[in-house]
Amino acid sequence: MPHPILNVEDVSKTYDGFKAISNLNFYLYEGELRTVIGPNGAGKSTFFDLISGRAKPDTGTLRFGDNTDLTRLNEYEISRLGIGRKFQTPSVFVEHTVWNNMVLSLAGSRGVFASLFQKLDSTGRDRIDELLKLVRLHDKRYWKSGQLAHGEKQWLEIAMLLAMQPRVLLLDEPAAGMTDEETHRTGELLLSLAGKHSLIVIEHDMAFVRQIARDGTVTVLHQGSVLCEGHFDEVQSNPKVRQVYLGRGKTT
Ligand code: ADP
Ligand code: MG
Numbered sequence: 001m002p003h004p005i006l007n008v009e010d011v012s013k014t015y016d017g018f019k020a021i022s023n024l025n026f027y028l029y030e031g032e033l034r035t036v037i038g039p040n041g042a043g044k045s046t047f048f049d050l051i052s053g054r055a056k057p058d059t060g061t062l063r064f065g066d067n068t069d070l071t072r073l074n075e076y077e078i079s080r081l082g083i084g085r086k087f088q089t090p091s092v093f094v095e096h097t098v099w100n101n102m103v104l105s106l107a108g109s110r111g112v113f114a115s116l117f118q119k120l121d122s123t124g125r126d127r128i129d130e131l132l133k134l135v136r137l138h139d140k141r142y143w144k145s146g147q148l149a150h151g152e153k154q155w156l157e158i159a160m161l162l163a164m165q166p167r168v169l170l171l172d173e174p175a176a177g178m179t180d181e182e183t184h185r186t187g188e189l190l191l192s193l194a195g196k197h198s199l200i201v202i203e204h205d206m207a208f209v210r211q212i213a214r215d216g217t218v219t220v221l222h223q224g225s226v227l228c229e230g231h232f233d234e235v236q237s238n239p240k241v242r243q244v245y246l247g248r249g250k251t252t
Helices: 044-052 075-081 098-107 112-117 122-134 150-163 180-193 206-212 232-237 239-244
Strands: 004-015 018-029 033-037 059-064 083-086 168-172 198-202 218-222 225-230
Touching: 004 044, 004 198, 018 044, 018 198, 018 225, 033 044, 033 180, 033 206, 044 075, 044 083, 044 168, 044 198, 075 083, 083 150, 098 122, 098 150, 122 150, 150 168, 150 180, 180 198, 180 206, 206 232, 218 232, 225 232, 225 239, 232 239
Parallel strands: 033 198, 033 218, 083 168, 168 198
Antiparallel strands: 004 018, 004 059, 218 225
16 A cells, blocks of 8 residues: 555544534545545535644644644645645735736745745746646736636636645635536646646536546545545445435435
């Protein structure tokens, strides 16, 4: 068995007496694209909060890479370590151009002014060119980000995350609010990132899940624990999943 890049064991997190995450075990392997589904309130976003350091578990262990204990690090340290998170709503700097958003992201912790007024070296420029081509925004690199369509803003944010060269990418409903065509393109983009990065994608659009989970594993969260894990078809036909997630009542 290869060593997991992310190793989550027996993790629980309670909010006001409610167990949002309950004895969760989860292992992500290097280069994997894992899709996480589950009904509203299943604990999916809380799971990301715990990995990214936004929230701390009450009990259990979260380990990254070569056994780094994530529970001892803050959100900023975890992001610098190579775990990038994308929230559901895009948070690009709308007054800045697409290009400058990338420059800011590449600079990381350097100040906004220092980043924008210092000349970018050719490696940095090449990297931005490459990433903007990857997300098909190169032709719009001098547009203000605020002028982009919703789907394009999501892609820009993915490119901004990639500029930080994360080993693990956490994406919470990356196709939310997208057209069918944009959703499909997003799926292709995520599939092309697998292997080079390890990804966890939270999603509820089943057509999209089917597309991105093509060769991968789907994890179903329910009441803060893993209900079932497997290929898309196995998960979809699992009676427990149908009961809790697809809301089809008892299956025979
Ligand atoms: P999902 O993303 O699967 O829809 P969440 O992880 O957002 O579910 O939420 C799981 C449960 O944890 C919900 O009942 C939610 O109200 C609760 N919860 C999550 N974060 C907090 C928080 N910061 N404070 C209080 N309750 C929270
Ligand atoms: Mg959520």
